[in-house]
Structure formats: structure tokens, C-alpha cells
Amino acid sequence: MQSLIELSGVSKHFGDGPTRVDALRDVNLTVRQGEVVALLGPSGSGKTTLLNIIGCIVPASAGRVVLDGEAVYDGRWLRRDLRRLRLDKIGFIFQFHNLLPFLNAHDNVALVLTLAGQTAAEAQRRADTLLDYLEVGHRAHSMPAQLSGGEAQRVAIARALANRPRIILADEPTAALDSKRAGIVMDLLRKLAAEQDACIVAVTHDEKIYDRFDRLFHLRDGVLDNQEEFVT
Amino acid sequence: MNLALRDVRHNLFRFVLTCLGLSLLMAVVLAMIGIYNGLVADALNIVRAPRAELWVVESGTKGPFAEASKIPGGTRDAVARLHGVADAGSISYQTVETAHAGDPLRLYVIGYEPGRPGGPERIAEGRGIAVSHFEIVADRKTGLSIGDRIRLGRDDFTIVGLVEDVTNSGGDPAAFVTLADAQTLQSQLAPPAQRVQDARGAGLLESADTVAAVIARLEPAADLDDVARNVRQWKHLGAQTQAQQEAILLGSVVDRAKRQIGLFLGILLTVSAVVIALIIYTMTMEKLKQIATLKLIGAPDRTIIGLIVQQSLALGLIGWSFGLLLILLVKDYFPRRVVLEPFNAAVLAGIIIVVCIAASGLGVRAALKVDPATAIGG
Ligand SMILES: Nc1ncnc2c1ncn2[C@@H]1O[C@H](COP(=O)(O)OP(=O)(O)OP(=O)(O)O)[C@@H](O)[C@H]1O
Numbered sequence: 001m002q003s004l005i006e007l008s009g010v011s012k013h014f015g016d017g018p019t020r021v022d023a024l025r026d027v028n029l030t031v032r033q034g035e036v037v038a039l040l041g042p043s044g045s046g047k048t049t050l051l052n053i054i055g056c057i058v059p060a061s062a063g064r065v066v067l068d069g070e071a072v073y074d075g076r077w078l079r080r081d082l083r084r085l086r087l088d089k090i091g092f093i094f095q096f097h098n099l100l101p102f103l104n105a106h107d108n109v110a111l112v113l114t115l116a117g118q119t120a121a122e123a124q125r126r127a128d129t130l131l132d133y134l135e136v137g138h139r140a141h142s143m144p145a146q147l148s149g150g151e152a153q154r155v156a157i158a159r160a161l162a163n164r165p166r167i168i169l170a171d172e173p174t175a176a177l178d179s180k181r182a183g184i185v186m187d188l189l190r191k192l193a194a195e196q197d198a199c200i201v202a203v204t205h206d207e208k209i210y211d212r213f214d215r216l217f218h219l220r221d222g223v224l225d226n227q228e229e230f231v232t
Numbered sequence: 233m234n235l236a237l238r239d240v241r242h243n244l245f246r247f248v249l250t251c252l253g254l255s256l257l258m259a260v261v262l263a264m265i266g267i268y269n270g271l272v273a274d275a276l277n278i279v280r281a282p283r284a285e286l287w288v289v290e291s292g293t294k295g296p297f298a299e300a301s302k303i304p305g306g307t308r309d310a311v312a313r314l315h316g317v318a319d320a321g322s323i324s325y326q327t328v329e330t331a332h333a334g335d336p337l338r339l340y341v342i343g344y345e346p347g348r349p350g351g352p353e354r355i356a357e358g359r360g361i362a363v364s365h366f367e368i369v370a371d372r373k374t375g376l377s378i379g380d381r382i383r384l385g386r387d388d389f390t391i392v393g394l395v396e397d398v399t400n401s402g403g404d405p406a407a408f409v410t411l412a413d414a415q416t417l418q419s420q421l422a423p424p425a426q427r428v429q430d431a432r433g434a435g436l437l438e439s440a441d442t443v444a445a446v447i448a449r450l451e452p453a454a455d456l457d458d459v460a461r462n463v464r465q466w467k468h469l470g471a472q473t474q475a476q477q478e479a480i481l482l483g484s485v486v487d488r489a490k491r492q493i494g495l496f497l498g499i500l501l502t503v504s505a506v507v508i509a510l511i512i513y514t515m516t517m518e519k520l521k522q523i524a525t526l527k528l529i530g531a532p533d534r535t536i537i538g539l540i541v542q543q544s545l546a547l548g549l550i551g552w553s554f555g556l557l558l559i560l561l562v563k564d565y566f567p568r569r570v571v572l573e574p575f576n577a578a579v580l581a582g583i584i585i586v587v588c589i590a591a592s593g594l595g596v597r598a599a600l601k602v603d604p605a606t607a608i609g610g
């Protein structure tokens with residue numbers, strides 16, 4: 001199966017001299033189409049940093065990043081328009097929903113569609129469909145502040161998936177939810193990923209949802225344990 | 233989907249409040265411009281009112297507005313006989329304090345010869361002076377109405393007509409009376425020493441028949457400078473053209489007031505610019521997290537710049553419009569004239585647009601620098 005994420009020899013450090021922090025050391029990771037993998041590890045072990053590097057939000061200090069067959073980083077950025085890359089290929093889901101507070105649920109989703117070049121009518125239709133699918137269609141016209149945590153998270157997922165990205169990155173997507181809701185959200189993510197031939201990399205601390213992942217990776221002090229666990 | 237508009241709608245109350253504050257500030261700036269213009273306009277009005285071409289004044293003085301000028305009443309005849317003079321009239325000016333309906337009332341009394349240059353040009357209400365004594369045509373700002381009676385010196389005068397916008401450079405409204413009445417008033421209000429001399433009937437210190445100036449209108453073919461030169465041949469007389477008289481008024485009489493207000497206006501404009509810039513800058517700073525999110529989901533720079541620039545321009549222009557509206561509504565309630573030209577409002581709009589764009593430039597710089605990663609944590 002096609003690999004969507006290939007990291008080889010990725011390191012990342014912040015600062016220099018006595019304040020230097022090595023957040024990632026020589027990380028190698030391959031995630032294939034349709035796979036749902038979890039990143040586990042204690043606080044400060046580099047999980048968010050790894051997601052940020054995959055999402056082209058921060059550059060690695062060394063190493064090579066290939067996304068969907070395209071080399072985007074190899075010691076330096078190989079692509080200029082990283083935002084366009086994110087718009088087209090990557091969907092982000094965060095612990096806190098990060099919806100724009102001045103747009104209602106529907107428009108938060110429609111915005112990324114229009115940014116990607118869809119007409120207003122197309123964007124309307126797809127946003128409605130997605131929200132209905134995530135069972136928040138009835139809150140489409142509510143502002144983010146009026147949504148419950150679970151509703152907001154589902155709207156954020158709809159936004160992350162709107163442009164049918166092939167890579168979905170989630171940083172503790174279920175931390176704000178109770179375990180029942182967390183299970184539902186993970187099932188939904190799996191289903192959507194399968195439908196769109198996408199992969200998911202999710203950071204989680206929530207043992208109760210480990211069974212929703214195909215593989216579990218452990219990070220310790222910036223070192224990725226390639227003794228991946230397969231969930232049965 | 234216009235993000236600027238959506239954001240404004242989301243924070244509507246705050247936006248309206250900010251606009252309101254800015255409108256008040258703009259109204260103050262416009263009021264100051266209007267006061268400045270009003271000062272200049274008032275000063276010019278009084279010198280333009282008689283529609284003179286030549287001012288004949290006491291030699292060595294700058295004329296009736298800048299300093300005291302006293303010339304014999306007979307001067308008018310001599311000037312009128314000069315070659316090239318079509319019409320001439322004597323005129324006198326004095327500030328008088330009287331009372332009306334219990335309130336003190338300062339009047340700038342202008343004495344003129346009915347039928348000759350120097351009288352009120354446009355009567356807004358009522359009629360001009362028709363008899364030789366005890367009638368007044370007053371400026372509306374006096375608060376007097378037709379038929380009112382006021383006491384000047386030892387006589388009662390009746391208001392027969394009203395004019396508009398004739399005040400002296402200090403803002404005192406004009407009251408036109410006949411020259412004869414004005415001269416009587418002058419002697420009644422003269423210092424006691426003079427009155428004693430007058431009462432003796434002998435050896436007047438000065439003739440009672442003096443006037444402040446003689447104004448002349450010329451024949452179409454006459455040369456202004458020639459006539460002025462001819463007047464100056466009388467050693468006790470000086471002559472100024474209308475243009476010179478206007479320049480004297482602006483250059484010396486109201487000059488300091490003008491510069492004072494002008495400087496204050498400059499300070500006010502600077503303060504407004506700083507306030508606008510600050511409002512816009514903080515407005516952007518508060519949105520940095522949302523801007524990081526926009527970058528994270530892939531919004532291009534132009535979307536982000538649009539959001540900031542559109543909002544700041546909207547803020548500036550709404551503030552300007554309501555400020556203008558406000559000042560147009562209240563300007564007539566000012567005790568002195570507030571004159572606003574469309575040009576002034578346009579210049580202010582230009583300044584505001586520049587300030588808004590410059591301030592959003594600062595905001596845009598910060599916004600473009602913000603790291604999309606900041607959208608993530610918390
Ligand atoms: N911008 C930064 N500047 C300096 N150091 C940073 C920066 N971002 C992360 N770090 C450091 O890098 C290390 C890894 O951080 P990271 O956020 O990836 O941890 P994490 O595994 O996501 O932790 P958590 O579970 O608490 O979210 C930490 O020691 C952190 O202090």
C-alpha cells in the first residue's frame with residue numbers, strides 16, 4: 001500500500017548552547033494509506049513537535065520528510081507554498097477545537113472549502129453534508145462559543161476533513177471529551193479515513209481508545225520506539 | 233465570505249463603541265478646523281462687508297481694525313471728488329457694551345452714511361435704516377429681533393433689520409447705525425475729560441466730526457494705485473487697497489489667534505492619529521491567535537491582510553462619517569462661527585485613510601510574522 005508519510009532521520013532541537021532542547025532525535029516513521037496510528041509518550045517527549053513537522057508547521061532541524069510521494073523537506077523546505085500544501089493535503093484536529101469564533105459552525109467548515117477554490121454553492125453543500133454526517137447538522141448555525149465540547153470537536157473534524165486531505169493529524173483529539181464520546185469520535189475518524197484513503201496520526205493519552213488504532217508508537221525523550229505495537 | 237464583516241458582526245457592540253469614540257474624536261478635530269476657518273472668515277467678513285476698493289485712513293496707521301484711526305468727517309467729500317472715485321462713504325467702528333433682556337450685550341457698532349458705501353449689504357430680515365436717527369440693523373447673533381429696543385448711550389434704538397455673519401474679529405456681532413448716531417454715541421461714551429471740554433463749548437480737544445475711515449469704490453476704468461497715491465498726497469491721510477486691508481487683518485489682528493488654534497489643531501490631529509493607530513494595532517494583536525489558525529488551515533496572506541485592512545478602513549471611515557454628521561448637526565450652536573468646507577472634510581478623510589493604512593501595516597507585519605504553531609497550544 002502507498003505510504004503517505006515517510007520520515008527519515010528527522011531531528012529537531014530548539015535553542016542552542018546551554019538552553020538547547022532536543023525534542024526529536026533521528027526519527028524514522030512510515031504511515032501508509034488507510035492506517036490509523038497513535039503516538040504515545042510522556043509529556044515533553046516530542047509528540048506535538050513530531051505532528052508539527054509532519055504538518056509542515058515547523059521545519060525539522062535535520063532529516064527528510066516525504067508527504068504523499070512528494071519530498072517537502074530535506075534539510076530545507078522543498079516547497080514554497082506550505083499553506084497551500086496544508087490546505088490540500090493535511091487536516092488538523094487539536095485538543096481544543098480552534099474554530100474561528102466569529103464564524104458559525106457551518107461557515108467554519110465552508111471557509112476552508114472556499115479557500116481551496118470551491119464555489120460558495122459547492123462549499124455550502126459539502127459543509128452541510130459533512131456536518132450532517134458528523135451529527136452536528138442541527139447546530140450548523142450556532143457560533144463556536146455556543147457549542148458543547150463534543151459538538152465543537154466534531155465541527156473541527158468536519159473542517160479538518162472538508163478538503164478530503166490524505167493526511168489527518170490529531171493532537172489529543174478526544175482529551176476534551178468523555179470516554180463514550182471519545183470512542184464515537186475515533187470510530188468516526190477511522191471511518192472517514194477509510195472512505196477517503198487517508199491516514200491518521202493521533203497523539204493520545206487515552207488508554208480506553210487504544211483499540212481504535214492499527215499501530216501504537218512510543219516516544220521517549222524525542223526517540224521514537226520503532227518496536228511498534230500492533231493492536232489486535 | 234467576508235471575514236472582516238463577520239468578525240465585526242461577532243463583536244458588534246465593541247466595534248460600535250469604538251466607532252462612536254472615534255466619531256467623537258473626529259467631531260472635535262472637525263470642530264477645531266471649523267473654528268479656525270470661522271476665525272478667518274469672521275475677520276474677513278467685517279472688512280469685506282462694505283465692499284470697498286480703497287480704505288482711506290489716518291496717515292501712519294493700519295486702518296480702523298488694526299489700530300485706532302481718526303480722520304475729519306470732511307474727508308469723504310474730498311475723496312469723492314478725486315478723479316476715478318465713483319462713490320465714497322464715511323464709516324466708524326466702536327465696541328459698545330449694553331444690555332438686552334437683563335443680559336449684557338456686546339455690539340460692534342458700525343456707523344455709516346445711508347445711501348453711501350459702508351452699510352449692510354444683504355438684509356436677511358426686515359429693512360435697512362430709513363430714518364436718520366435711532367434705528368439699528370443688527371447681526372442675528374445679537375439675539376435681537378425686529379422691533380426690539382435697546383439703549384445705546386443716552387438714546388433708545390429700534391431694531392429694524394437683521395443681517396447674518398457680520399461680526400468683528402473678536403466675535404462681537406455688528407450693529408449698523410447712521411454715522412450721525414454713531415458720532416453722538418462716541419461723544420457720550422467719551423472719557424469725562426473730553427466731556428468737560430465739550431460742555432464748555434470752547435476749544436474742543438478734537439472735533440466731534442471725526443470718522444474712522446472713508447471707503448471708496450472706483451470707476452471701472454480707474455487705476456487703484458493712482459487713486460491711492462493721490463490720497464496719500466494729503467499728509468494726514470493714508471490709503472490701503474481692499475487686498476492690503478485684508479492682509480493687515482489676517483497678518484496682524486487675528487494672526488496670533490490663528491496660529492494658536494492652528495497649533496492646537498496640529499496637536500489634535502497628531503493625537504487622533506496616534507489613537508487610531510493604537511486602536512487598530514491592538515485590534516490586530518487580539519486576533520493573532522485566530523490569524524495563526526487561519527494560517528494553519530491554509531489561508532493565504534491576502535485573506536489575512538484583507539481582514540485587517542478592511543476592518544481598520546471601516547473603522548476610520550465610519551468614525552469620520554459620524555464625526556462629520558455630528559459636527560454638522562451641532563455647529564450652529566457654537567457661540568462663534570464654525571465654517572467647514574468640503575475640502576477640509578476631504579483632507580481629514582485623506583489623513584485618516586493614510587493613518588489607517590499605516591497602522592494596519594504595523595498590524596499586518598505582526599500578523600504575517602505570527603507562527604501558525606501558536607494556534608495549537610491551548
Ligand atoms: N517552540 C519551542 N521552543 C523551545 N522548546 C520547545 C518548543 N516547542 C517544544 N519545545 C520543547 O520540546 C520538547 C517537546 O515538546 P512537545 O510539545 O513536542 O511535547 P509533547 O510530547 O507534545 O508534550 P505534551 O504531552 O505535554 O503535549 C519539550 O521539552 C518542549 O519544552
Ligand SMILES: [Mg+2]
Binds near residue numbers: 047048049171
Ligand atoms: Mg503536546
